[in-house]
Amino acid sequence: MLLSANMMSFQDLFLTPIYLLLLLGLAYALRGRFTNAYTRRYFIPAYALKLGGAIALGLIYEFYYSGGDTTNYYNHAALMYKAFGDSFPVGLKLLTSDGEYDPAIYPYTSQMFxxxxxxxEMVIVRIAAVIALLCFNTYTVMAMLFATLSFTGMWAMYITFVKIRPQLYKQFTLAVFFMPSVFFWxxxxxxxxxxxGALGLLFYGFYKATIQKRSIITSAAIGFLGAYVLYVTKVYILLSFLPPAMLWVFNENSQRIQSSLVRMLAKPVLIAVGVGVGAFAATNLTAGDERFDVEKIGERSKITKEYLSEYVTSGSAYDIGELDGSLNSIVKxxxxxxxxxxFRPFLFEARNPVMLLSAMEATFFIYLTVMMFFRTGLFGTxxxxxTEPTVTFCxxxxxxxAVGVGTTSGNFGTLVRYKIPLMPFFLAGLFIMQARVDSLARLKRGNVNLQRAA
Known part of the structure; x- marks a missing residue:
């Protein structure tokens, strides 16, 4: 049986303000290294919002949900922390074990489901356990340090978008930092x-190494770090990233080929290479994995959707159609x-405050998307x-x-968490398109004025 579900204590009230001041002080000290004149003003507010989101999530789970995933991560990490307190060698063995039976650590592992x-999940538990050693196993401080790790990758994501479209630095703060679901969950x-956070590192490293072609070794190392973390935690995010990323590289580089004939001949070859790399990654990275093996993905999607739909208690289940366990049904x-x-949940589908925030975000997405189609038309959009490589990728x-999380979630409560990695990219893509339309409109108005003046 796990430790008590009560995560917070007087220790949190005492240590949280101290660590909060230390973290914000460190952020102020480092701000100059990772910002410029335009992005500098957003660094501290974005980081402070992440810290606030971490604290808020803990409070919601503690006093509203009365436990959940964050409680389980904390309780598992607390057992590792206790093991280190009892015996450092035993704690180290527990930290580095991968599910194998060992009598020395069994008193602790028997309580870890x-x-x-x-x-x-144990990857996250190990990270939490190391952090627990740095803050006396204080839940709120652990949560803030998780937020710090997340912010590191998300700032890398943000500055990558800014490098791509510097004039949109304000809009990208909303896409990356200020969407409620993203900074909360x-x-x-x-x-x-x-x-x-790992996705942000992957995005940064990939862009800088393969498209900018700067600091290639360092950038590739950062990208591989992000990719590895995704591989051992949520490999489907990595699999969703790779094929569009390969196409992105091709689109960016093909535009630099001056000869239209060479570009036309190279296009099918490079696309085939991208598809091949994506297919190889999808089949080999997941081979033998009961949850993500491509050959079993249809069956697993059906089982997961039925389980989550059946056991959801908040009235937030949704139905997208029949899944029979085949890939063909997923396509349908x-x-x-x-x-x-x-674009869901709709406002009238919200059943609690958390779902209402998600519904408001979905409504915002609907508004921006409809306005884009209204301004440029279906085919123009x-x-x-x-024709815009970054938008294509996003x-x-x-x-x-969206296909992956939409078919496996089964209820909005789960969906809102699973979809947060795609939200910054979808919104950033909309902002880039909006700026392109505005630019074309200004150019058109300028040409009209010139013609009138002539």
């Missing part, structure tokens, strides 16, 4: 915090899965997506992820 070979002692429900992940990544 996540202690199984290859458990992705992606800040606390949760797997989601680590994953969205994919459009509804994408629509659900991007699709043509713009296809939307393809968001759509692929």
């Amino acid at each position: 996540w202690f199984t070979p290859g458990s992705t 992606g800040s606390g002692l949760m797997k989601d915090s680590i994953c969205i 429900v994919a459009p509804m899965a994408v629509f659900t992940a991007l 699709l043509r713009m997506i296809a 939307f393809l990544f968001a759509i692929i992820m």
Whole structure:
């Protein structure tokens, strides 16, 4: 049986303000190294919001949900912390074990229901346990340090977007930092915090190494670090990223080929290479994995959706169509899965305050998307997506992820957490398209004025 579900104590009240001041002081000291004249003003507010989100998530789980995933992560980490207190060698053995039986650590592992070979949850538990050693196993401080790790990757994501479209630095803060679901679910002692931070590192390293082609070794190392963290925690995010990323590299580089003939001949070859790399990654990275093996993905999606739909208690279940365990059924429900992940819950589907925030975000997404189609038309919008490499990448990544999370979630409570990695990219893509339309409109007005003047 696990330790008490009560995560917070007087220790939190005493240590949290101290660590909060230390973390904010460190952020102020480092701000100059990672910002410029335009992004500097957002560094501290974005970080402070992440810290606030981490604290808020803990309070919600403690006093509203009365426990949940963050409680389980803390309780598992607390057992590791206790093991280190009892015996450092035993604690170290527990920290580095991967689900195998060992009499020395059995008194602790017998209380850990996540202690199984290859458990992705135990990756987060190990990170939490190391952090616990730095803050006397204080839940709120652990949550703030998780938020710090997450912010590190998300700031890398933000400055990558800013490098791509510097004039949109204000809009990108909303896409990356200030969406309520992202800073709430992606800040606390949760797997989601680590994953969205790792995605930011992957995005940064990939862009700088393969498209900018600067500091290639360092950038590749950062990208591989992010990719590895995703591989051992939520590999489906990595699999959603790779194929659009390969196409992104091709689109960016093909535009630099001056000869239209060479560009036309190279395009199918490079696309085939990208598809091949994506297929190889999808089949080999997940081979033998009961949850993510491509050959079993249809069956697992069906089981997961039925389980989550059956046992959800908040009245937030949704139905996207029949899943029979085959890949063909996933293809059939994919459009509804994408629509659900991007644009639901609707406002009238909200059943609690947390779902209401998600519904407001979904309504904002609907508004921006409809306005884009209204301004440029269906074919104009699709043509713009296809001709803008970064937008192509952002939307393809968001759509692929939306299919995955939309078909496996089964209820809005789970969906809102699973979809946060795609939200910054989808919104950033919309902002880039909006800026492109505004630029074309200004150019058109300028040409009209010149013609009148002539």
